[in-house]
Amino acid sequence: MDPSEQARRELKFRDPGKGRALAATLARVVADLGRAPVAVMHVCGSHEQAIAKFGLRATFPKGLDVIMGPGCPVCVTDVPEVDEAVALAEQGVRVATYGDMLRVPGSAASLADAQAEGASIDVVYGAAQAVEVARRTEDEVVFFASGFETTAVATAAVLLGHPPTNFSVLSAHKYIPPVMEIVAEMPGTRIEGFLAAGHAATITGWGVFEPFVERHGIPVVVAGFEPLDILAGLVKLVDLIAEGRPRVENMYPRCVTRDGNRNAQERLWRVFRPTGGCWRGIAHVPNGNLRLRDEFAEFDARRRFTIDLRGVRMRSPRALVDQCRCGEIMSGTASPRDCRLFGRECVPETPVGACMVSSEGTCKIWHQYGGHPDLRSRA
Amino acid sequence: MCLGVPGKVLEVQGNVAVVDFFGLRRPVLLDVVDEPVAPGDFVLNHVGYAIRRIPPDQAQATLAFYEQLLGEAAEDAMAADVRGEITGTGEPKGPDDGSV
Numbered sequence: 151m152d153p154s155e156q157a158r159r160e161l162k163f164r165d166p167g168k169g170r171a172l173a174a175t176l177a178r179v180v181a182d183l184g185r186a187p188v189a190v191m192h193v194c195g196s197h198e199q200a201i202a203k204f205g206l207r208a209t210f211p212k213g214l215d216v217i218m219g220p221g222c223p224v225c226v227t228d229v230p231e232v233d234e235a236v237a238l239a240e241q242g243v244r245v246a247t248y249g250d251m252l253r254v255p256g257s258a259a260s261l262a263d264a265q266a267e268g269a270s271i272d273v274v275y276g277a278a279q280a281v282e283v284a285r286r287t288e289d290e291v292v293f294f295a296s297g298f299e300t301t302a303v304a305t306a307a308v309l310l311g312h313p314p315t316n317f318s319v320l321s322a323h324k325y326i327p328p329v330m331e332i333v334a335e336m337p338g339t340r341i342e343g344f345l346a347a348g349h350a351a352t353i354t355g356w357g358v359f360e361p362f363v364e365r366h367g368i369p370v371v372v373a374g375f376e377p378l379d380i381l382a383g384l385v386k387l388v389d390l391i392a393e394g395r396p397r398v399e400n401m402y403p404r405c406v407t408r409d410g411n412r413n414a415q416e417r418l419w420r421v422f423r424p425t426g427g428c429w430r431g432i433a434h435v436p437n438g439n440l441r442l443r444d445e446f447a448e449f450d451a452r453r454r455f456t457i458d459l460r461g462v463r464m465r466s467p468r469a470l471v472d473q474c475r476c477g478e479i480m481s482g483t484a485s486p487r488d489c490r491l492f493g494r495e496c497v498p499e500t501p502v503g504a505c506m507v508s509s510e511g512t513c514k515i516w517h518q519y520g521g522h523p524d525l526r527s528r529a
Numbered sequence: 530m531c532l533g534v535p536g537k538v539l540e541v542q543g544n545v546a547v548v549d550f551f552g553l554r555r556p557v558l559l560d561v562v563d564e565p566v567a568p569g570d571f572v573l574n575h576v577g578y579a580i581r582r583i584p585p586d587q588a589q590a591t592l593a594f595y596e597q598l599l600g601e602a603a604e605d606a607m608a609a610d611v612r613g614e615i616t617g618t619g620e621p622k623g624p625d626d627g628s629v
Contacts, residue, residue, distance in 0.1 A: 196532040199607040275613065276576030278558060297576075300533070304576045307560040349533045352573065352581050375532060376594045404587035405533075405573060411563040411580060509606040518606055 165378065172381035173209040179388040186213030189340040190387055191333065191482050193221035193326055194347030195510020196375050202519040204377040215340070216384065217482040220329050221347065223297045223322075224250045224508035225480060226429040231322040232256035233462045235294040238320065238455060239269035240462070244287065245320075246272040246280035247294035250508040253501060258465035261294070276301075277308040277319075284317035292451045296322045300350050302440050303414045306421035309442075309449055320451040323440035325424055326350055327358055332433050333481060334366045341368070341482060343387040348374045348402040353418070355410025356400045369396040372406050421446055430504060431477020468502070470495055476503035479512050486513045493517060532607075533575040534614040535583060535591045538568050546579065548572065550615040551599055574614065 180188065192198070198218040201207060210216060220226050233256040239245045245261060252262040252271065265271040270289070274280045280293035295305045302323040309319065330344055346359060351372045359370040369390035373383030383401045390396060400406050420443075427439035442450040451457075473491055478484035486492045486505075496502040498514055505511035536548035536557070546566060548557045559566055562579040566572055571588035572579040583591055598608050 196607070196610070199605075199610070203605060203607050275616075276578075278577045300575050300580065303561050303580065304578045307558065307578060311560065349573070349575065349580070352533070404583065404591055405581055411561065413563055414561040414580060417561055509610060515606060 177211040180211040180213045189215040190343040191219040191341045192345040193219045195222045220480040222510040225504040227322045228428045228430045239264040244270045244291045249273045277305045294320045306417045318451040328438040344370045346372045351406045357408045359398045374402040474503035476505040533573040538570045
């Protein structure tokens with residue numbers, strides 16, 4: 151089926167009248183701005199999946215650019231972090247991780263490469279499963295943990311739940327609010343508003359974005375994941391831009407409150423501390439990385455093991471990596487169609503950049519939904 | 530990664546709930562949920578943990594979208610993530626099955 155046809159069919163599925171009305175309202179508020187284009191950013195792979203899946207870009211007005219920012223935690227896992235996991239695996243440690251992490255490239259190799267050469271890798275769905283792997287063996291098991299605050303909460307919970315002594319964590323967890331600051335401050339950024347991810351905000355609460363709005367004068371709208379949620383969130387965001395009095399609006403009250411889930415926050419910050427670190431392809435992000443606190447040193451793979459990176463780094467770097475534009479794509483300054491590798495040398499089966507690996511990466515999503523989800527240009 | 534999945538709590542024993550996800554029963558941990566949870570409640574789950582008790586009057590609105598996703602024959606990234614969230618609360622899976 152032609153993707154635009156499929157999009158029309160799927161949009162019909164739930165309340166098409168409301169969808170059409172919201173799309174018309176969005177067109178009107180963008181036109182009322184009287185200038186184009188206006189660019190807004192979302193920071194969530196699930197938002198991009200929904201936008202692509204339901205063909206929403208076809209309904210966005212021409213004057214509105216909706217850009218996916220650094221919202222894929224697998225994609226922003228930095229090369230040295232992958233190198234650490236690969237080195238541990240090659241040292242004979244059992245590494246448990248999410249399936250999407252297997253093919254994320256390090257400087258020369260991925261965990262999948264290490265596995266092909268005999269290293270022991272367990273694919274798990276979450277931190278609790280990684281603990282189960284450790285309980286069933288006497289081997290050392292390291293959970294290579296990626297994900298934003300929503301997922302880091304689960305890693306915190308297993309560490310507070312007295313895991314077995316052969317279990318430890320290699321944290322690549324990242325925290326979203328600080329990277330929004332980085333994107334807002336990038337020279338030449340066109341971003342005038344942020345659509346924040348509903349389920350991350352379920353943990354942090356929408357109040358977490360207020361200091362950001364105050365510092366940068368850029369509005370933030372928290373939105374859910376349904377096509378109607380996203381359209382309504384964008385209408386509200388453009389309204390706030392037009393109004394010129396930036397603030398935070400919560401358009402997902404059935405899951406998000408101002409304070410968020412305090413129980414989860416308390417556990418998160420008892421186990422993790424924020425620290426500066428590089429996000430792949432983007433920048434050094436102050437307070438953007440979550441690392442284990444000293445009280446949990448015995449479960450911190452970085453302190454438990456001497457990780458020898460020399461073997462990993464001595465191999466020759468991967469081909470074409472110098473042409474990869476994932477960093478610009480995640481910063482919102484380029485789109486996959488600007489990349490000469492996209493859909494040619496770089497495809498899901500043989501990804502060059504991390505954005506083509508994860509089901510939440512911009513390039514993988516665009517590739518899956520036809521490589522060009524802006525359906526206007528297909529008409 | 531960002532997408533939690535709602536389900537209905539069938540029973541609670543200590544910090545583990547048995548949750549019905551559109552016909553599939555899975556254990557879900559309650560360590561980090563925001564409020565006490567009882568059978569009949571709806572919760573939003575992420576990587577094996579309940580992260581929010583959904584207000585009862587808003588449960589249906591939350592469920593409908595997922596019913597739509599799961600009702601589709603076609604497999605795509607979003608439906609696969611939702612299915613992964615649900616099935617993933619059990620045993621570890623094969624190498625091509627996991628997503629964060």
